[in-house]
Amino acid sequence: EVQLVESGGGLIQPGRSLRLSCATSGFNFVEYAMNWFRQAPGMGLEWVGFIRSKAYGGTTNYAASVKGRFTIARDDSESTAYLQMNDLQFEDTAVYYCTRGSPRGGSGIDFWGQGTLVTVSS
């Protein structure tokens, strides 16, 4: 059974950093890109970024709203993806979801994690 479990969310002050994890099981992690999305309270879905599989260079792509502040990484040995969030702002408050996707990134999104809530507040 494919599973994705996010962790690391919580209450954080503006300007601080937080790292989210997405632990996976039930599939061959190395073959897939990993995507991050978010959803602000009461709002729609927003793409954050993705990291391609190593076969496609393990490169990343980000939304403009987070580029330069957020970094996505992966540890294939642990089947885990990460979202490092620096200089957090109030508007980063959201539930963050990781998803599995096609190895090239950006497409073929099938399985989602349950999400983890990040609240940026002073």
Added chain:
Amino acid sequence: DIQMTQSPSSLSASVGDRVTITCRASQNINNYLAWFQQKPGKAPRSLIYESYSLHSGVPSRFSGSGFGTDFTLTISSLQPEDFATYYCQQYNTYPLTFGGGTNVEIK
């Protein structure tokens, strides 16, 4: 960025009704269009990719169509478990963008 416009933003329907949701892209996205379902307090669920292909386990009452800029999601016979919010998303061009969502409510 490609803008995705869904309509209606909400609708009321009864069990057994045929429901159609439309999604329009601000420019050609070929068939790189996905649909997701989300229930309150839950993670989204992937329904359709490449405009019309159903993900594994998605009931056949769901169908998608369209190419270019105009797309539709159809539920042929609405079931109680289908009351949810539906989102379209394009992945033809970065950044990936979503429609604003369609809330399907019980009449």
